[in-house]
Amino acid sequence: MVSLVDASLLLSELERRREEMLATLAGLIDHETPSHDKPALDAMARTLASRHQVLGASVDVLANERGGDHVRAVYDVPIQPDAQQSAPGLILCHYDTVYPIGTLKTQPFRVEDGRAYGPGAYDMKASLVLVEAAWMALHALKLRPARPIRVLMTSDEEIGSPTSRRLIEDEARAAAYVLVMEGPLPGGALKTARKGVGNFTVTITGKGAHAGVEPEKGVNALVELVHQILAISALADPAAGTTLNVGVAHGGSTVNVVPAEAVARVDVRVKGRDEAARIEQAMRSLTPSLAGARLEVAGGFNRPPMERTPKVAALFQRVQAIGRSLGLELGEGSTGGASDGNFTAAVGAPTLDGLGVEGAGAHSINEHLLIESLPRRAALLALLMLEL
Numbered sequence: 028m029v030s031l032v033d034a035s036l037l038l039s040e041l042e043r044r045r046e047e048m049l050a051t052l053a054g055l056i057d058h059e060t061p062s063h064d065k066p067a068l069d070a071m072a073r074t075l076a077s078r079h080q081v082l083g084a085s086v087d088v089l090a091n092e093r094g095g096d097h098v099r100a101v102y103d104v105p106i107q108p109d110a111q112q113s114a115p116g117l118i119l120c121h122y123d124t125v126y127p128i129g130t131l132k133t134q135p136f137r138v139e140d141g142r143a144y145g146p147g148a149y150d151m152k153a154s155l156v157l158v159e160a161a162w163m164a165l166h167a168l169k170l171r172p173a174r175p176i177r178v179l180m181t182s183d184e185e186i187g188s189p190t191s192r193r194l195i196e197d198e199a200r201a202a203a204y205v206l207v208m209e210g211p212l213p214g215g216a217l218k219t220a221r222k223g224v225g226n227f228t229v230t231i232t233g234k235g236a237h238a239g240v241e242p243e244k245g246v247n248a249l250v251e252l253v254h255q256i257l258a259i260s261a262l263a264d265p266a267a268g269t270t271l272n273v274g275v276a277h278g279g280s281t282v283n284v285v286p287a288e289a290v291a292r293v294d295v296r297v298k299g300r301d302e303a304a305r306i307e308q309a310m311r312s313l314t315p316s317l318a319g320a321r322l323e324v325a326g327g328f329n330r331p332p333m334e335r336t337p338k339v340a341a342l343f344q345r346v347q348a349i350g351r352s353l354g355l356e357l358g359e360g361s362t363g364g365a366s367d368g369n370f371t372a373a374v375g376a377p378t379l380d381g382l383g384v385e386g387a388g389a390h391s392i393n394e395h396l397l398i399e400s401l402p403r404r405a406a407l408l409a410l411l412m413l414e415l
Contacts, residue, residue: 029348029414033413034406036168037165037409038353038402038403040167041401041402041406041409044405045401048156048405049143051160052143052153052156053136055122056136056146056152058070059124059129059130059131059146060095060182062094062095062124064095065095068182069095069096071122072088072095072096072098072180072182073088076088076098076100083166084178085103086099086100087099087101089194091190091191094182094183094189094190095183096182097179097180097190097194098122099179100177100178101115101177101178102172102176102177102178103115103176113174113175114202114203115174115201115203116172116176117199117202117204117206117371118205118408119179119195119207119367119368120155120178120179120181120208121181121367122152122181123186124146126146131146134146141397141399142386142395142397142398143395144395145394146394148395148396149384149394149396150383150389151383153384153386153396153401154209154382155180156405157208157383157408158178162176162412164405164406164409170409170413171413172413174415177202181194184366192367192370195367195370199370199376200374202371202376204377204378204379205371205377205378206378207366207367207371207378207380209366210383212362215355216360217358217359217360217380217381218361218366218368218379218380218381219361220333221332221361221362221366222268222296222332222333222361222364222365223298223330224294224295224365225307225328227293227310227324227326228291228325228326229259229290229293229323230322230325231248231278231290231291231315231320231322232248232321232323233248233286233288233289234246234285234287234319235284235286237283237284238282245287246285246287246317247286248286248289251315251317251320252276252289252290252291254316254317255291256273256276258313260273262306262310264302267298268297268299268302269295269297269302269306270295270363271294271306272294273291273292273293275292276292277290293310296363298332298334300332307327330365330369331369331372332369332373333365333372339372341377342378342379343359345415346379346411349411349414350407353403353407355403366380383404384401384404385397385404386400
């Protein structure tokens, strides 16, 4: 049973820390962290490690030769003396952003009309602030979490988590629950389902020829590309939530040459594993329409669907009840975008996404968060660490 006194104390403590939280956010935003810039990422990893060590965590900076280092902070003492389970709670954050170095020159951190703007403010440097603030509030009020807490901060979520996926999955398998600190749905609703994501590349090889002198000797790769785009698009099933988007297509060299090569790149989104398997098989089974044309299909699904399993539903119901102690009526929903929560849910860990701060405009010049939501979302996270 959630203590209304604890909820009120936590919210008051975090309201008191609002300006401190904003100052921390400004510092994190001023340290630019594009996903492919290892020196910038590694410097941030060291900063985050130091900050969590000061808060009392046992911290590992996990070396990563293929990208920025990852950071794991473990808060394992003190826990509630009557705790019966030792499985930790896992909190997932990423600290990389989609913005190149130099973005701050045209898009600096600023506060305006109750909003804080800046590259990566909403997605998801504010979430790094929430985690620190929640832990500081628990410590200040001498409140003990129900179980050990692990915080994993990764450097490559924005590019599909190629180097952190195995680490995330291993941590999730050992966790009692997983809270993903991505931004919520509009109105602060949490995410109990996300679509799986696939990326495929279709390469077509035709045969070049002079377009005016002997076009009959050529095999037009661009014409074959049109056939394949139509075939790929026909695989969509809107009723099942399955979409396929040929977002990039190109080929040919000059106007008077029959194109010998063409390429299409395809984004796929699916709600469930059955649809992922169907699309995977269908893409591998594409066949040429023109005699003499050849196809090569590469790629596949890089994030499994996050499905609303009974475990996910039960976790949401528990969190919803805890939120009510703060006066929050948390809704739930799904999204076509993916996160690291796709990985954790797929390995069977009870996962809830969208625990970050309220805001909008991710990955755009208008990216921002609602400042008034900082204390209450930090208080919600603190309560979850205390009660789950």
